Amino acid sequence: MRLTRRFRAVLIVSTLLLVFLYSNLRNEAVSRSEKLPKHAVARQAGEEVRIQVQTPVRAPAQTRVPSQPSVNISSAFRTSIPENGAYWNRLLHSSLKRTDRGEDPLKRDPLWPHCQQTSRELIETNVHDVASYPPLLRNFLRRMTCRSPPFLVDQPDKCGGNATFLLFAIKSMPAHFERRQAVRNTWGREHLHDGGLRVRTAFLLGTASPDDPDVSALVRFEAERYGDVLQADFHESLFNLTLKMDTFLRWTLERCPQVSFVFYGDDDVMVNTRNLLSYLGSLKPSTAARLYAGHVIKTASPVRDPKSKYYIPMSFYEGVYPAYVGGGGVVISGALLRPVYSTCGAIPFFPIDDVYVGMCFSALGVSPQAHAGFHTFDIRERDRENLCTYKKSILVHRRSPQELKRIWRGIHSPLLTC
Ligand SMILES: *[C@@H]1O[C@H](CO)[C@@H](O)[C@H](O)[C@H]1NC(C)=O
Numbered sequence: 001m002r003l004t005r006r007f008r009a010v011l012i013v014s015t016l017l018l019v020f021l022y023s024n025l026r027n028e029a030v031s032r033s034e035k036l037p038k039h040a041v042a043r044q045a046g047e048e049v050r051i052q053v054q055t056p057v058r059a060p061a062q063t064r065v066p067s068q069p070s071v072n073i074s075s076a077f078r079t080s081i082p083e084n085g086a087y088w089n090r091l092l093h094s095s096l097k098r099t100d101r102g103e104d105p106l107k108r109d110p111l112w113p114h115c116q117q118t119s120r121e122l123i124e125t126n127v128h129d130v131a132s133y134p135p136l137l138r139n140f141l142r143r144m145t146c147r148s149p150p151f152l153v154d155q156p157d158k159c160g161g162n163a164t165f166l167l168f169a170i171k172s173m174p175a176h177f178e179r180r181q182a183v184r185n186t187w188g189r190e191h192l193h194d195g196g197l198r199v200r201t202a203f204l205l206g207t208a209s210p211d212d213p214d215v216s217a218l219v220r221f222e223a224e225r226y227g228d229v230l231q232a233d234f235h236e237s238l239f240n241l242t243l244k245m246d247t248f249l250r251w252t253l254e255r256c257p258q259v260s261f262v263f264y265g266d267d268d269v270m271v272n273t274r275n276l277l278s279y280l281g282s283l284k285p286s287t288a289a290r291l292y293a294g295h296v297i298k299t300a301s302p303v304r305d306p307k308s309k310y311y312i313p314m315s316f317y318e319g320v321y322p323a324y325v326g327g328g329g330v331v332i333s334g335a336l337l338r339p340v341y342s343t344c345g346a347i348p349f350f351p352i353d354d355v356y357v358g359m360c361f362s363a364l365g366v367s368p369q370a371h372a373g374f375h376t377f378d379i380r381e382r383d384r385e386n387l388c389t390y391k392k393s394i395l396v397h398r399r400s401p402q403e404l405k406r407i408w409r410g411i412h413s414p415l416l417t418c
């Protein structure tokens with residue numbers, strides 16, 4: 001029994017390794033800018049992996065927590081989230097009161113591994129029906145004050161040197177090697193675009209769950225090979241996406257403080273980089289300085305169906321959601337990163353990441369800007385094969401790695417007339 005499980009794990013890891021090396025090789029074959037011949041890369045890759053496996057985990061880079069300026073919470077936000085008996089609503093309003101008194105609202109715990117979890121007793125005292133919550137949500141409740149995971153893999157010099165115009169900050173997961181490779185080869189390629197607009201890319205990963213095969217050595221190899229992988233010390237999970245977003249904000253502030261714009265998005269979207277750059281370049285300075293844009297969801301309410309993975313019980317949150325930008329792809333002004341990060345510090349984590357970011361911006365007094373080119377909920381069936389749709393849009397969710405490569409080639413083909 002144990003042997004078969006181990007065998008299966010070994011099999012999965014070797015398959016992943018092969019997929020990764022294969023896509024690596026293919027990448028080399030198509031990329032003219034690489035100097036190494038194919039066979040050299042393949043051999044080198046093998047050696048690197050072996051060495052990496054024996055290397056002990058690098059000491060986590062403990063990033064400095066930026067100092068928190070005083071936070072002003074908009075009155076629109078205060079009134080949009082009702083003060084009632086639901087647990088999160090109570091947590092929010094007491095945090096806002098502390099903020100108003102000038103107290104440090106939610107401490108961003110630097111002692112991550114020993115972060116003070118909320119005790120079961122406290123939760124049971126405050127949430128009468130917590131026993132009926134899905135296990136993942138109960139888990140979220142216990143850890144929602146733990147905010148500052150250290151980095152296991154960092155890229156301290158990502159934005160060093162030349163000014164970065166746009167940073168693609170892409171939410172990914174350890175096993176998504178193929179998706180990252182497709183993004184690197186298409187819209188996420190680091191490049192100096194026309195007009196001197198420099199684009200850089202970083203993928204943020206958590207750690208794989210203990211039930212999944214351990215691919216950490218592969219991830220470290222990939223990080224060294226491409227210099228675009230970040231990994232923080234928390235488990236990948238739907239309800240840890242808010243933590244991922246907050247961690248990404250913290251990293252960007254620390255490592256790319258001068259960036260003009262950041263695109264936070266998924267690793268399975270198709271982005272038309274040229275259109276995104278020309279949209280950003282066309283903004284009036286006043287808009288460019290306060291941008292929070294994408295596909296805006298104006299009137300959403302929590303899902304109350306216990307069978308849904310986005311289920312939010314009434315005793316946890318009561319109210320509607322403020323207008324927010326769909327998490328598949330959001331563009332944010334670099335100038336807003338610090339204020340929004342500080343504002344988020346006064347708002348308890350909410351399990352749904354894009355709603356949470358919407359709350360932070362609402363509290364900051366910045367309204368989301370809708371742009372019709374962001375198709376976070378995919379496009380009409382009959383447009384999916386039409387290259388002109390992609391040629392004209394900024395973002396389409398969601399596309400497989402193969403589709404990404406095909407569409408990317410298509411929209412850049414001189415033969416295409418739209
Ligand atoms: C800055 O850009 C120039 C020109 O593209 C390049 O030669 C140089 O290596 C870059 N410097 C850094 C630190 O990236």
Ligand SMILES: *[C@@H]1O[C@H](CO)[C@@H](O)[C@H](O)[C@H]1NC(C)=O
Nearest residue numbers: 136139140234235237239240
């Ligand atoms: C989030 O990550 C932490 C740290 O790894 C983990 O303990 C927790 O279970 C995760 N949360 C969820 C909701 O899975």
